Amino acid sequence: MFWEAAxxxxxxxxxxxxxxxxxELGRIPRLLLAAAGGAAAVCCLFLPVEGTVGMLTALGCGxxxxxxxxxxxxxxxxxxxxxxxxxxxLGTLLLPAARFGPGSEIWEYAFYTTAxxxxxxxxxxxxxxxxxxxxxxxxxxPGAAELPLWALLFPAAGLLWQAxxxxxxxxxxxxxxxxxxxxxxxxxxxxxxxxxxxSELLESNRREREMGRWQQESRDYMSVIRAQRHDxxxxxxxxxxxxxxxxxxxxxxxxxxxxxxxADVNDIMPVSDAVVGSMLHNMxxxxxKRGSNITYDITxxxxxxLCNGFECNKIIGNLLQNxxxxxxxxxxxxxxxxxxxxxxxxxxxxxxxxxxxxxxxQIARVFEPGYSTKHRHEGIGLSMVLRxxxxxxxxxxxxxxxxxxxxxxxxxxxxxxxxxxEK
Amino acid sequence: MTIKTLLLDxxxxxxxxxxxxxxxxxxIKIAGxxxxxxxLFTYLEHNDAQLLFLDIELQEELGFQVAxxxxxxxxxxxxxxxxxxxxxxxxxxxxxxxxxxxxxxNRTKLENTVREVERRLGSRPRQKSxxxxxxxxxxxxxxxxxxxxLIERQDRxxxxxxxxxxxxxxxxxxxxxxxxxxxxxxxxxxxSYLISLHxxxxxxxxxxxxxEAVLEGCxxxxxxxxxxxxxxxxxxxxxxxxxx
Numbered sequence: 001m002f003w004e005a006a007x008x009x010x011x012x013x014x015x016x017x018x019x020x021x022x023x024e025l026g027r028i029p030r031l032l033l034a035a036a037g038g039a040a041a042v043c044c045l046f047l048p049v050e051g052t053v054g055m056l057t058a059l060g061c062g063x064x065x066x067x068x069x070x071x072x073x074x075x076x077x078x079x080x081x082x083x084x085x086x087x088x089x090l091g092t093l094l095l096p097a098a099r100f101g102p103g104s105e106i107w108e109y110a111f112y113t114t115a116x117x118x119x120x121x122x123x124x125x126x127x128x129x130x131x132x133x134x135x136x137x138x139x140x141x142p143g144a145a146e147l148p149l150w151a152l153l154f155p156a157a158g159l160l161w162q163a164x165x166x167x168x169x170x171x172x173x174x175x176x177x178x179x180x181x182x183x184x185x186x187x188x189x190x191x192x193x194x195x196x197x198x199s200e201l202l203e204s205n206r207r208e209r210e211m212g213r214w215q216q217e218s219r220d221y222m223s224v225i226r227a228q229r230h231d232x233x234x235x236x237x238x239x240x241x242x243x244x245x246x247x248x249x250x251x252x253x254x255x256x257x258x259x260x261x262x263a264d265v266n267d268i269m270p271v272s273d274a275v276v277g278s279m280l281h282n283m284x285x286x287x288x289k290r291g292s293n294i295t296y297d298i299t300x301x302x303x304x305x306l307c308n309g310f311e312c313n314k315i316i317g318n319l320l321q322n323x324x325x326x327x328x329x330x331x332x333x334x335x336x337x338x339x340x341x342x343x344x345x346x347x348x349x350x351x352x353x354x355x356x357x358x359x360x361x362q363i364a365r366v367f368e369p370g371y372s373t374k375h376r377h378e379g380i381g382l383s384m385v386l387r388x389x390x391x392x393x394x395x396x397x398x399x400x401x402x403x404x405x406x407x408x409x410x411x412x413x414x415x416x417x418x419x420x421x422e423k
Numbered sequence: 424m425t426i427k428t429l430l431l432d433x434x435x436x437x438x439x440x441x442x443x444x445x446x447x448x449x450x451i452k453i454a455g456x457x458x459x460x461x462x463l464f465t466y467l468e469h470n471d472a473q474l475l476f477l478d479i480e481l482q483e484e485l486g487f488q489v490a491x492x493x494x495x496x497x498x499x500x501x502x503x504x505x506x507x508x509x510x511x512x513x514x515x516x517x518x519x520x521x522x523x524x525x526x527x528x529n530r531t532k533l534e535n536t537v538r539e540v541e542r543r544l545g546s547r548p549r550q551k552s553x554x555x556x557x558x559x560x561x562x563x564x565x566x567x568x569x570x571x572x573l574i575e576r577q578d579r580x581x582x583x584x585x586x587x588x589x590x591x592x593x594x595x596x597x598x599x600x601x602x603x604x605x606x607x608x609x610x611x612x613x614x615s616y617l618i619s620l621h622x623x624x625x626x627x628x629x630x631x632x633x634x635e636a637v638l639e640g641c642x643x644x645x646x647x648x649x650x651x652x653x654x655x656x657x658x659x660x661x662x663x664x665x666x667x
Binding site: 259262263266267295297299344345347360361363364365367368395397398399400401408410 | 531554555603
């Protein structure tokens with residue numbers, strides 16, 4: 001009786017432990033708990049199984065083994081393991097229900113299937129909402145929100161596996177329950193693996209596409225600069241000709257136009273990365289095509305920023321693309337987009353500002369983990385920016401001023417060791 | 424109100440171009456034009472000014488060197504850098520877009536610069552209030568900057584203090600919050616307190632150099648570090664919040 005009670009206690013404690021965020025615990029208490037769970041599980045295997053208590057005992061041992069496996073892993077990987085454990089647990093909760101059900105084999109099998117389905121789908125559901133069931137460990141699977149439906153094939157494979165296992169082990173008593181619990185495990189694992197693989201695949205596809213665009217853009221930019229150089233001779237002759245003819249007013253107008261064109265390129269010149277420069281140039285062309293404009297205020301070349309040129313390009317490009325997409329009303333087109341890049345306290349700051357009269361809370365919602373970006377185009381770009389910037393310990397936040405929205409991106413710079421860190 | 428402005432540029436046509444561009448702003452009054460740093464410093468010995476347009480590529484030295492000297496001798500002089508080199512990027516110097524103009528001077532950018540200068544000199548009321556998004560423990564929230572009294576650090580956690588409300592901030596560090604709110608006139612007056620300068624009603628010496636600030640909408644006075652006290656007063660004076 002003592003052992004049964006102890007196992008039930010451990011089962012309850014374990015559940016509470018998972019729900020309460022075990023990540024707060026130190027390594028030693030975690031290992032102790034795991035060891036206790038494991039020992040209880042091993043003891044339970046030798047106990048006679050009778051009645052409700054026996055049932056719970058059997059459940060406990062199966063579950064405790066999983067807990068032990070999870071706890072033996074390191075903290076950051078724990079999050080995924082916990083998710084998996086909870087899925088298994090959800091499933092095991094249904095197992096005794098099957099025992100107390102109408103009793104026929106069909107019912108029992110139906111219960112097993114529901115449990116397996118729940119277990120297999122739970123990581124997917126949680127990754128969609130971005131919330132793991134334990135408060136502290138909120139997190140998101142990489143790219144989970146953008147997964148296609150065929151990613152569901154993986155949990156389906158897990159279900160198939162279970163069907164096979166159940167067909168093989170159908171029987172009575174401890175072994176059924178224990179193996180049943182064990183059989184539930186691969187489904188969520190498989191789905192996790194599947195999500196991981198598919199999101200990586202999607203990411204690499206996207207990278208390739210962007211790479212192509214990147215090269216194209218840098219060629220465009222170089223040709224703009226080359227053309228300007230080439231025109232220089234021609235302009236010079238035109239100016240000399242105008243002055244010789246005494247057409248000073250015409251000459252002034254001509255020079256003003258020239259200065260304007262030069263200023264266009266000058267605005268972008270400070271950026272050290274030609275690819276980023278070309279993207280800025282192309283975005284401005286695009287804005288002008290739509291009857292609007294982008295003004296640049298760039299006083300920092302981003303030479304020391306932590307992320308590489310490709311990522312800078314991605315961050316700035318997405319921000320500008322979002323701003324361009326927001327140019328839907330006449331007011332917005334007239335106001336245009338304003339962008340600044342500067343250095344502040346050893347950080348690179350990028351701001352993009354445009355007219356905004358929408359729902360501000362909607363913007364705040366985009367930042368919530370797991371915000372569904374499938375149907376809202378602007379969310380996709382922003383979540384990509386967020387992910388890249390956070391990777392480097394940077395921050396992104398919106399500011400609102402009257403009818404303007406301004407996204408501020410703050411990315412740390414490399415620390416120059418010879419200069420010494422400030423303070 | 425007119426702004427007494429100086430111009431330092433070794434190139435006469437450039438000087439003329441800058442003057443022509445500035446002529447569009449009646450509040451800018453050009454009191455002197457110089458070609459070298461020495462001329463400027465001689466002038467400043469007997470005169471004062473509020474604003475300086477400073478060319479970066481001078482013949483004998485770099486504009487930054489002049490700026491560095493000015494920062495020590497005339498800290499209150501606002502400086503706007505001018506440069507013909509678009510790709511001029513000097514390390515170790517934080518250029519805000521408002522204090523950096525490329526030649527030929529763009530009209531819109533100059534307007535922004537003049538507006539910012541006026542704001543700093545206190546001759547233009549603050550722009551209408553801005554809103555910033557905070558990542559709070561309970562989620563993301565957009566907050567009116569004017570509603571924020573201060574941010575305080577307690578037991579290694581940061582709290583956003585609004586009138587009658589105190590909420591925990593999720594994960595930003597004090598330094599990050601300072602960077603975020605600095606453009607909205609917030610000041611880190613103590614390592615655990617980031618206060619809104621516009622809410623300061625009084626700064627007093629509680630007892631023997633234990634300074635504290637009284638904020639509007641905040642019952643408890645906020646401690647002010649001894650080494651930040653003078654800077655706080657300077658910032659308040661600059662903003663015209665307190666008549667000191």
